[in-house]
Amino acid sequence: MSSRIPLLTVAVSFFLLAGVLVWIATQERGRPSPEPRATAQASDAPGTSDERPAGSAPDEPASTTSAGPTADDGSQPFTPPPRDALPDDEFGAMVRKGEQVFTNTQEHAGQFVGNDLQCANCHLDAGRLADSAPLWAAWGEYPAFRGKNKHVNDFAERIQGCFRYSMNGTPPPRGHDVLLALQAYSYWLASGAPVGESLPGRGYPELDEPEQSPSYARGQDVFESHCALCHGDDGQGQRAADGEIAFPPLWGLRSYNWGAGMHRVNTAAAFIKANMPLGATTLSDQQAWDVARFINSHERPQDPRFTGSVEETAERFHGQYSTYGQTVDGRRLGANAPPAGTAPASPSP
Numbered sequence: 001m002s003s004r005i006p007l008l009t010v011a012v013s014f015f016l017l018a019g020v021l022v023w024i025a026t027q028e029r030g031r032p033s034p035e036p037r038a039t040a041q042a043s044d045a046p047g048t049s050d051e052r053p054a055g056s057a058p059d060e061p062a063s064t065t066s067a068g069p070t071a072d073d074g075s076q077p078f079t080p081p082p083r084d085a086l087p088d089d090e091f092g093a094m095v096r097k098g099e100q101v102f103t104n105t106q107e108h109a110g111q112f113v114g115n116d117l118q119c120a121n122c123h124l125d126a127g128r129l130a131d132s133a134p135l136w137a138a139w140g141e142y143p144a145f146r147g148k149n150k151h152v153n154d155f156a157e158r159i160q161g162c163f164r165y166s167m168n169g170t171p172p173p174r175g176h177d178v179l180l181a182l183q184a185y186s187y188w189l190a191s192g193a194p195v196g197e198s199l200p201g202r203g204y205p206e207l208d209e210p211e212q213s214p215s216y217a218r219g220q221d222v223f224e225s226h227c228a229l230c231h232g233d234d235g236q237g238q239r240a241a242d243g244e245i246a247f248p249p250l251w252g253l254r255s256y257n258w259g260a261g262m263h264r265v266n267t268a269a270a271f272i273k274a275n276m277p278l279g280a281t282t283l284s285d286q287q288a289w290d291v292a293r294f295i296n297s298h299e300r301p302q303d304p305r306f307t308g309s310v311e312e313t314a315e316r317f318h319g320q321y322s323t324y325g326q327t328v329d330g331r332r333l334g335a336n337a338p339p340a341g342t343a344p345a346s347p348s349p
């Protein structure tokens with residue numbers, strides 16, 4: 001996949017490669033990896049600082065690892081317990097199971113998944129990484145009212161939502177071991193964290209509105225130069241020789257559906273700015289907005305709340321940051337979406 005890299009992008013490719021290597025290292029099973037990506041952060045990469053709009057330097061995450069040094073604003077991200085601190089008892093076994101479900105959802109909860117994603121694809125470092133919607137910051141914030149379903153959700157229901165939308169699946173029923181394990185894992189990661197207090201590093205750091213409204217054409221350029229290497233020219237991700245998903249898809253039948261938070265351009269921009277390209281988070285805010293607009297201007301599985309009409313579904317459930325229902329290249333987004341939740345789970349290798 002590297003034969004098409006023009007010489008001028010060699011420097012960029014170096015950081016991308018570093019990202020791949022770090023990522024592969026963290027995938028090795030059974031190996032504790034407390035601070036996997038800290039060394040691959042390239043926020044001070046030469047030649048990139050001029051891409052930042054003036055005055056935005058403090059927004060650059062100094063380090064996105066949960067156990068990293070003090071952030072620029074002086075706040076210290078919470079540090080979850082190291083993996084080897086897990087007790088060797090029944091509780092520890094349930095926490096371990098939760099970690100496995102979270103990092104290899106295809107294998108450990110495949111019956112509830114309708115695409116090629118793992119929970120940890122969007123919650124990096126197994127849900128430990130600050131600014132990557134870490135589980136330790138989420139745990140103490142529930143029960144909470146959610147505008148999305150207009151009632152108070154407990155943590156289990158919040159997780160069910162990610163199965164239904166982000167994983168394009170059928171959520172495990174209440175009381176199922178998969179939900180219990182994910183809760184045990186989140187609770188344990190939050191050991192010692194305050195309850196009901198929004199911790200620094202929660203969610204994805206929101207970006208200011210872009211100077212220029214997000215552009216599909218500019219986003220395509222960003223995609224081709226910064227993303228396609230890993231996620232594939234067609235955004236469909238890439239599998240390793242053994243069939244295992246090496247890089248997750250960004251759109252299409254096997255990606256998150258039209259109801260997922262990531263389909264909103266502002267949410268994807270925030271995630272991308274803080275976390276992508278993996279190991280080389282050097283995009284300007286504008287580039288993050290543009291590429292978010294580009295990836296979310298492709299068809300993906302239908303919104304599970306689909307009413308039978310794209311127009312009505314857009315009107316009822318989709319706000320200003322959604323591309324659902326818009327016309328791109330003569331195609332109405334959502335109009336040709338495959339039904340939600342129907343992609344068969346990938347065969348385990």
Ligand code: HEC
Nearest residue numbers: 117118119122133137138159162163166203204256261262
């Ligand atoms: C396609 C990306 C994606 C995948 C895959 C995904 N999530 Fe999420 N998740 C999100 C987004 C986006 C949010 C909202 C983050 C925000 O509000 O800033 C979120 C939020 C959450 C939250 C609440 C975080 C908070 O601070 O309130 C939890 C818990 C969660 N996800 C768990 C899971 C679990 C468990 C899985 C797997 C079953 C999963 N997620 C899969 C994108 C994803």
Ligand code: HEC
Nearest residue numbers: 016019020120121122226227230248249250276277278291
């Ligand atoms: C070095 C390889 C690499 C590059 C380059 C890269 N990514 Fe990723 N990306 C990954 C990996 C690996 C994951 C899953 C992370 C994990 O599981 O730890 C991911 C996850 C994602 C996700 C969430 C999961 C999904 O499939 O929706 C999005 C969105 C994403 N990347 C967007 C981008 C964008 C946009 C770019 C370009 C600006 C980019 N990535 C560049 C490797 C890469």
